[in-house]
Amino acid sequence: MISIDDSLKALEAFILASIPLARAMDLRIAGFDGECLRLDAPLKPNINDKGCAFGGSLAAVMTMACWTLVEATLRRRGDDCDVFVADSSIRYLAPVWGDLHAEARLAPGADWSTFFTTLDARGRARGDFTYVVPGDDGKPAASLEARFVAKRRA
Amino acid sequence: MISIDDSLKALEAFILASIPLARAMDLRIAGFDGECLRLDAPLKPNINDKGCAFGGSLAAVMTMACWTLVEATLRRRGDDCDVFVADSSIRYLAPVWGDLHAEARLAPGADWSTFFTTLDARGRARGDFTYVVPGDDGKPAASLEARFVAKRRA
Numbered sequence: 195m196i197s198i199d200d201s202l203k204a205l206e207a208f209i210l211a212s213i214p215l216a217r218a219m220d221l222r223i224a225g226f227d228g229e230c231l232r233l234d235a236p237l238k239p240n241i242n243d244k245g246c247a248f249g250g251s252l253a254a255v256m257t258m259a260c261w262t263l264v265e266a267t268l269r270r271r272g273d274d275c276d277v278f279v280a281d282s283s284i285r286y287l288a289p290v291w292g293d294l295h296a297e298a299r300l301a302p303g304a305d306w307s308t309f310f311t312t313l314d315a316r317g318r319a320r321g322d323f324t325y326v327v328p329g330d331d332g333k334p335a336a337s338l339e340a341r342f343v344a345k346r347r348a
Numbered sequence: 349m350i351s352i353d354d355s356l357k358a359l360e361a362f363i364l365a366s367i368p369l370a371r372a373m374d375l376r377i378a379g380f381d382g383e384c385l386r387l388d389a390p391l392k393p394n395i396n397d398k399g400c401a402f403g404g405s406l407a408a409v410m411t412m413a414c415w416t417l418v419e420a421t422l423r424r425r426g427d428d429c430d431v432f433v434a435d436s437s438i439r440y441l442a443p444v445w446g447d448l449h450a451e452a453r454l455a456p457g458a459d460w461s462t463f464f465t466t467l468d469a470r471g472r473a474r475g476d477f478t479y480v481v482p483g484d485d486g487k488p489a490a491s492l493e494a495r496f497v498a499k500r501r502a
Contacts, residue, residue, distance in 0.1 A: 218372030250408030
Protein backbone atom coordinates (compact mmCIF):
# COMPACT_ATOMS: atom_id res chain seq x y z
CA MET A 195 0.00 0.00 0.00
CA ILE A 196 2.97 2.27 0.58
CA SER A 197 4.67 3.84 -2.44
CA ILE A 198 6.43 7.05 -3.29
CA ASP A 199 5.81 8.68 -6.66
CA ASP A 200 7.44 11.65 -8.44
CA SER A 201 5.26 14.23 -6.65
CA LEU A 202 6.33 12.83 -3.27
CA LYS A 203 9.95 12.79 -4.38
CA ALA A 204 9.54 16.47 -5.34
CA LEU A 205 7.97 17.22 -1.93
CA GLU A 206 10.79 15.39 -0.15
CA ALA A 207 13.36 17.35 -2.18
CA PHE A 208 11.54 20.60 -1.27
CA ILE A 209 11.58 19.70 2.44
CA LEU A 210 15.26 18.74 2.42
CA ALA A 211 16.20 21.87 0.45
CA SER A 212 14.25 24.36 2.57
CA ILE A 213 14.42 22.95 6.13
CA PRO A 214 18.02 22.46 7.35
CA LEU A 215 16.90 20.40 10.36
CA ALA A 216 15.09 17.94 8.06
CA ARG A 217 18.44 17.43 6.30
CA ALA A 218 20.24 17.02 9.64
CA MET A 219 17.68 14.42 10.70
CA ASP A 220 17.93 12.67 7.30
CA LEU A 221 14.13 12.59 6.95
CA ARG A 222 12.67 10.54 4.09
CA ILE A 223 9.10 10.18 2.85
CA ALA A 224 8.70 6.41 2.85
CA GLY A 225 5.22 6.28 1.38
CA PHE A 226 1.74 7.77 1.08
CA ASP A 227 -1.42 5.92 0.06
CA GLY A 228 -3.71 8.96 0.14
CA GLU A 229 -4.67 8.34 3.77
CA CYS A 230 -1.54 7.69 5.74
CA LEU A 231 1.90 9.07 5.17
CA ARG A 232 5.06 7.40 6.40
CA LEU A 233 8.12 9.42 7.24
CA ASP A 234 11.36 7.68 8.20
CA ALA A 235 14.58 8.85 9.82
CA PRO A 236 17.63 6.80 10.78
CA LEU A 237 18.55 6.58 14.47
CA LYS A 238 22.17 7.74 14.09
CA PRO A 239 21.60 11.50 13.51
CA ASN A 240 18.67 11.41 15.95
CA ILE A 241 20.30 9.63 18.87
CA ASN A 242 20.55 10.97 22.43
CA ASP A 243 23.07 10.61 25.24
CA LYS A 244 21.43 7.31 26.29
CA GLY A 245 21.77 5.70 22.83
CA CYS A 246 18.06 5.83 21.97
CA ALA A 247 16.06 8.37 19.96
CA PHE A 248 16.33 11.98 21.18
CA GLY A 249 12.91 13.28 22.35
CA GLY A 250 13.40 16.44 20.32
CA SER A 251 13.94 14.35 17.20
CA LEU A 252 10.81 12.31 17.92
CA ALA A 253 8.84 15.53 18.36
CA ALA A 254 10.25 16.98 15.14
CA VAL A 255 9.71 13.78 13.08
CA MET A 256 6.11 13.42 14.24
CA THR A 257 5.31 17.10 13.68
CA MET A 258 6.95 16.99 10.26
CA ALA A 259 5.10 13.82 9.24
CA CYS A 260 1.70 15.41 9.89
CA TRP A 261 2.79 18.59 8.08
CA THR A 262 3.90 16.48 5.12
CA LEU A 263 0.61 14.57 5.11
CA VAL A 264 -1.35 17.84 4.86
CA GLU A 265 1.03 19.34 2.28
CA ALA A 266 1.00 16.17 0.11
CA THR A 267 -2.81 15.97 0.26
CA LEU A 268 -3.21 19.63 -0.71
CA ARG A 269 -0.64 19.34 -3.53
CA ARG A 270 -2.50 16.32 -4.96
CA ARG A 271 -5.66 18.42 -4.97
CA GLY A 272 -3.86 21.32 -6.71
CA ASP A 273 -4.16 23.58 -3.65
CA ASP A 274 -1.38 26.09 -2.91
CA CYS A 275 -1.46 26.73 0.85
CA ASP A 276 0.76 27.67 3.74
CA VAL A 277 0.50 24.82 6.23
CA PHE A 278 1.49 25.28 9.85
CA VAL A 279 1.14 23.47 13.15
CA ALA A 280 -1.14 25.14 15.73
CA ASP A 281 -0.69 22.84 18.71
CA SER A 282 0.38 19.34 19.59
CA SER A 283 0.41 16.83 22.42
CA ILE A 284 3.08 14.18 22.57
CA ARG A 285 3.35 11.08 24.73
CA TYR A 286 6.73 9.40 25.05
CA LEU A 287 5.86 5.89 26.15
CA ALA A 288 9.01 3.84 25.66
CA PRO A 289 12.56 4.43 24.42
CA VAL A 290 13.06 3.99 20.66
CA TRP A 291 16.27 2.03 20.07
CA GLY A 292 16.08 1.72 16.29
CA ASP A 293 15.42 3.85 13.23
CA LEU A 294 12.36 6.11 13.40
CA HIS A 295 9.49 5.17 11.12
CA ALA A 296 5.76 5.45 11.53
CA GLU A 297 2.59 6.74 9.94
CA ALA A 298 0.69 10.02 10.13
CA ARG A 299 -3.03 10.07 9.48
CA LEU A 300 -6.19 12.04 10.23
CA ALA A 301 -7.28 11.85 13.87
CA PRO A 302 -10.28 9.61 14.65
CA GLY A 303 -13.44 11.56 13.85
CA ALA A 304 -11.71 14.03 11.52
CA ASP A 305 -12.33 13.88 7.77
CA TRP A 306 -10.85 15.49 4.69
CA SER A 307 -14.23 16.46 3.17
CA THR A 308 -14.96 18.87 6.07
CA PHE A 309 -11.41 20.19 5.79
CA PHE A 310 -11.72 20.82 2.03
CA THR A 311 -15.23 22.32 2.28
CA THR A 312 -13.99 24.80 4.89
CA LEU A 313 -10.86 25.57 2.88
CA ASP A 314 -12.92 26.26 -0.27
CA ALA A 315 -15.41 28.45 1.61
CA ARG A 316 -13.00 30.42 3.81
CA GLY A 317 -9.54 30.00 2.25
CA ARG A 318 -8.46 28.50 5.56
CA ALA A 319 -9.11 25.25 7.39
CA ARG A 320 -7.81 23.28 10.32
CA GLY A 321 -7.55 19.56 10.84
CA ASP A 322 -6.54 17.14 13.57
CA PHE A 323 -3.92 14.49 12.95
CA THR A 324 -2.24 11.66 14.78
CA TYR A 325 1.13 10.07 14.49
CA VAL A 326 2.40 6.92 16.12
CA VAL A 327 5.92 5.55 16.42
CA PRO A 328 5.55 1.80 16.95
CA GLY A 329 7.66 0.19 19.66
CA ASP A 330 9.41 -3.15 19.76
CA ASP A 331 6.49 -4.99 21.36
CA GLY A 332 3.78 -3.70 18.99
CA LYS A 333 2.66 -1.03 21.47
CA PRO A 334 3.30 2.62 20.55
CA ALA A 335 6.67 4.02 21.70
CA ALA A 336 5.52 7.58 21.08
CA SER A 337 2.37 9.24 19.84
CA LEU A 338 1.41 12.73 18.78
CA GLU A 339 -1.91 14.47 18.35
CA ALA A 340 -1.67 17.75 16.50
CA ARG A 341 -3.82 20.42 14.92
CA PHE A 342 -2.65 21.93 11.66
CA VAL A 343 -3.92 24.96 9.77
CA ALA A 344 -3.83 25.39 5.99
CA LYS A 345 -4.22 28.90 4.58
CA ARG A 346 -4.58 29.42 0.85
CA ARG A 347 -1.90 31.70 -0.59
CA ALA A 348 -3.16 35.00 -2.03
CA MET B 349 20.50 37.21 36.82
CA ILE B 350 21.56 35.00 33.90
CA SER B 351 25.07 33.58 33.86
CA ILE B 352 26.82 30.46 32.67
CA ASP B 353 29.51 28.88 34.81
CA ASP B 354 31.95 26.02 34.20
CA SER B 355 29.45 23.30 35.19
CA LEU B 356 26.96 24.67 32.63
CA LYS B 357 29.70 24.87 30.00
CA ALA B 358 30.47 21.20 30.75
CA LEU B 359 26.78 20.31 30.44
CA GLU B 360 26.54 22.20 27.14
CA ALA B 361 29.64 20.38 25.86
CA PHE B 362 28.08 17.05 26.93
CA ILE B 363 24.83 17.87 25.09
CA LEU B 364 26.62 18.95 21.92
CA ALA B 365 28.91 15.91 22.00
CA SER B 366 26.21 13.30 22.60
CA ILE B 367 23.15 14.64 20.73
CA PRO B 368 23.84 15.23 17.02
CA LEU B 369 20.59 17.18 16.55
CA ALA B 370 21.60 19.63 19.30
CA ARG B 371 24.76 20.31 17.26
CA ALA B 372 22.72 20.69 14.06
CA MET B 373 20.44 23.20 15.83
CA ASP B 374 23.46 25.01 17.32
CA LEU B 375 21.91 24.95 20.81
CA ARG B 376 23.59 27.03 23.54
CA ILE B 377 22.92 27.28 27.25
CA ALA B 378 22.57 31.04 27.67
CA GLY B 379 22.13 31.05 31.43
CA PHE B 380 20.75 29.46 34.58
CA ASP B 381 20.03 31.20 37.87
CA GLY B 382 18.92 28.07 39.75
CA GLU B 383 15.28 28.60 38.84
CA CYS B 384 15.08 29.31 35.15
CA LEU B 385 17.32 28.07 32.40
CA ARG B 386 17.73 29.83 29.07
CA LEU B 387 18.59 27.90 25.95
CA ASP B 388 19.28 29.75 22.70
CA ALA B 389 19.50 28.66 19.07
CA PRO B 390 20.10 30.81 16.01
CA LEU B 391 17.33 30.98 13.38
CA LYS B 392 19.47 29.96 10.40
CA PRO B 393 19.84 26.20 11.09
CA ASN B 394 16.27 26.12 12.45
CA ILE B 395 14.47 27.90 9.61
CA ASN B 396 11.54 26.48 7.63
CA ASP B 397 10.32 26.89 4.04
CA LYS B 398 8.48 30.11 5.02
CA GLY B 399 11.59 31.80 6.47
CA CYS B 400 10.53 31.54 10.13
CA ALA B 401 11.39 28.97 12.81
CA PHE B 402 10.59 25.36 11.90
CA GLY B 403 7.93 23.91 14.24
CA GLY B 404 10.05 20.81 14.75
CA SER B 405 12.96 22.99 15.89
CA LEU B 406 10.73 24.89 18.31
CA ALA B 407 9.48 21.59 19.73
CA ALA B 408 13.03 20.27 20.06
CA VAL B 409 14.43 23.49 21.62
CA MET B 410 11.64 23.68 24.19
CA THR B 411 11.88 19.99 25.09
CA MET B 412 15.66 20.24 25.33
CA ALA B 413 15.51 23.36 27.52
CA CYS B 414 13.34 21.63 30.12
CA TRP B 415 15.55 18.53 30.00
CA THR B 416 18.60 20.75 30.52
CA LEU B 417 16.94 22.53 33.44
CA VAL B 418 16.31 19.20 35.19
CA GLU B 419 19.77 17.85 34.36
CA ALA B 420 21.53 21.06 35.52
CA THR B 421 19.53 21.12 38.76
CA LEU B 422 20.31 17.46 39.51
CA ARG B 423 24.02 17.91 38.69
CA ARG B 424 24.23 20.88 41.05
CA ARG B 425 22.75 18.65 43.76
CA GLY B 426 25.25 15.88 42.96
CA ASP B 427 22.53 13.53 41.69
CA ASP B 428 23.35 11.13 38.86
CA CYS B 429 20.06 10.41 37.07
CA ASP B 430 18.67 9.48 33.69
CA VAL B 431 16.28 12.27 32.76
CA PHE B 432 13.64 11.76 30.11
CA VAL B 433 10.53 13.49 28.83
CA ALA B 434 7.24 11.68 29.50
CA ASP B 435 4.76 13.92 27.69
CA SER B 436 4.40 17.45 26.40
CA SER B 437 1.85 19.90 25.04
CA ILE B 438 2.94 22.64 22.70
CA ARG B 439 1.09 25.69 21.47
CA TYR B 440 2.43 27.49 18.41
CA LEU B 441 0.91 30.95 18.70
CA ALA B 442 2.80 33.13 16.23
CA PRO B 443 5.64 32.69 13.75
CA VAL B 444 9.14 33.23 15.18
CA TRP B 445 11.15 35.33 12.70
CA GLY B 446 14.34 35.71 14.74
CA ASP B 447 16.75 33.62 16.78
CA LEU B 448 15.18 31.26 19.31
CA HIS B 449 15.71 32.13 22.95
CA ALA B 450 13.53 31.69 26.00
CA GLU B 451 13.41 30.34 29.51
CA ALA B 452 12.43 26.98 30.99
CA ARG B 453 11.19 26.79 34.57
CA LEU B 454 9.04 24.71 36.88
CA ALA B 455 5.34 24.78 36.05
CA PRO B 456 3.11 26.89 38.32
CA GLY B 457 2.31 24.83 41.43
CA ALA B 458 5.29 22.50 41.02
CA ASP B 459 8.24 22.69 43.41
CA TRP B 460 11.70 21.22 43.60
CA SER B 461 11.40 20.16 47.25
CA THR B 462 8.61 17.66 46.43
CA PHE B 463 10.64 16.48 43.45
CA PHE B 464 13.78 15.91 45.54
CA THR B 465 11.90 14.29 48.45
CA THR B 466 10.32 11.79 46.03
CA LEU B 467 13.64 11.18 44.27
CA ASP B 468 15.39 10.48 47.59
CA ALA B 469 12.61 8.17 48.79
CA ARG B 470 11.95 6.24 45.58
CA GLY B 471 14.98 6.80 43.35
CA ARG B 472 12.59 8.26 40.81
CA ALA B 473 10.57 11.47 40.54
CA ARG B 474 8.58 13.42 38.01
CA GLY B 475 8.11 17.12 37.60
CA ASP B 476 6.14 19.52 35.43
CA PHE B 477 7.89 22.28 33.51
CA THR B 478 7.00 25.12 31.20
CA TYR B 479 8.87 26.85 28.45
CA VAL B 480 7.95 30.00 26.60
CA VAL B 481 9.40 31.49 23.43
CA PRO B 482 8.60 35.22 23.56
CA GLY B 483 7.20 36.85 20.42
CA ASP B 484 7.87 40.26 18.91
CA ASP B 485 4.99 41.95 20.73
CA GLY B 486 5.76 40.60 24.20
CA LYS B 487 3.15 37.86 23.90
CA PRO B 488 4.41 34.26 23.73
CA ALA B 489 5.11 32.95 20.20
CA ALA B 490 5.20 29.36 21.44
CA SER B 491 4.79 27.60 24.75
CA LEU B 492 5.35 24.12 26.05
CA GLU B 493 4.18 22.26 29.12
CA ALA B 494 6.02 19.04 29.74
CA ARG B 495 6.44 16.33 32.33
CA PHE B 496 9.91 14.92 32.90
CA VAL B 497 11.02 11.89 34.86
CA ALA B 498 14.37 11.56 36.62
CA LYS B 499 15.54 8.07 37.57
CA ARG B 500 18.61 7.60 39.71
CA ARG B 501 21.25 5.46 38.05
CA ALA B 502 22.03 2.14 39.74
